[in-house]
Amino acid sequence: MLAGYARVSTDEQHLDLQLAALTEYGCKVIFRDHGCSGVDARRPGLLAALEALGPGDTFVVWRLDRLGRSLADLIDWMARFSEQGVRFVSLTESIDTTSPTGRFMFHMIAALAEFERGLITERTRAGLAAARERGRAPGRPAALTANQLAQARALLATEPLEAVARHFNVHRHTLRRHLRRTGTG
Structure with a gap:
């Protein structure tokens, strides 16, 4: 065959x-x-x-x-x-x-x-390190701003996570991840 x-x-x-x-x-x-x-x-x-x-x-x-x-x-x-x-x-x-x-x-x-x-990996890592040194964060921009996270925290006192996530047009996992990163999730 x-x-x-x-x-x-x-x-x-x-x-x-x-x-x-x-x-x-x-x-x-x-x-x-x-x-x-x-x-x-x-x-x-x-x-x-x-x-x-x-x-x-x-x-x-x-x-x-x-x-x-x-x-x-x-x-x-x-x-x-x-x-x-x-x-x-x-x-x-x-x-x-x-x-x-x-x-x-x-x-x-x-x-x-x-x-x-291996060379491609090294060049990628070097580029990411250079971007960090210039003050740029590699990757996608955050889905929620600090202000939006503060609003989300306030809303979570009375609303379920899914509803708050819908309000900010993000997935519930995204909202939970952002809250966890800021120490409130």
């Missing part, structure tokens, strides 16, 4: 590009995960693919990062495929693990991908 696997992390993303490439390669069965992070090992589509694959089958992904987000994850997947006698192919990186060269290329590209992810 020639089986493909396509994954996107958010509901707003589309699988179209991956599906087209997998179909063009000849995959008759394509397992999918929509809105699943590559960090989560319990992706329904991927787990279904593992159950369906057997010795002599080929598992195809559009790109390595569709399968896993770290070198350790990717190596674990390769070990699983090897134990099952499953060939692995990554289209974008031109990796085919049936040859020693393919296995070597897999390890080299996976290591580079993890290195790149």
Whole structure:
């Protein structure tokens, strides 16, 4: 069996590009995960693919990062495929693990991908630290101002939490979280 696997992390993303490439390669069965992070090992589509694959089958992904987000994850997947006698192919990186060269290329590209992810994480952390030094708070602005929180506290003396949250057009969890942060929730 020639089986493909396509994954996107958010509901707003589309699988179209991956599906087209997998179909063009000849995959008759394509397992999918929509809105699943590559960090989560319990992706329904991927787990279904593992159950369906057997010795002599080929598992195809559009790109390595569709399968896993770290070198350790990717190596674990390769070990699983090897134990099952499953060939692995990554289209974008031109990796085919049936040859020693393919296995070597897999390890080299996976290591580079993890290195790149580490650099992105470092740059993000440095950018957040620089923003804090400039007096800017990273993330979304608070849903409620200090004045609104004071009003909410007063209203909570006579109104249920849900009604107060509706009054300020926020979810009850948001209101509770803001109150907890200010030490009144």
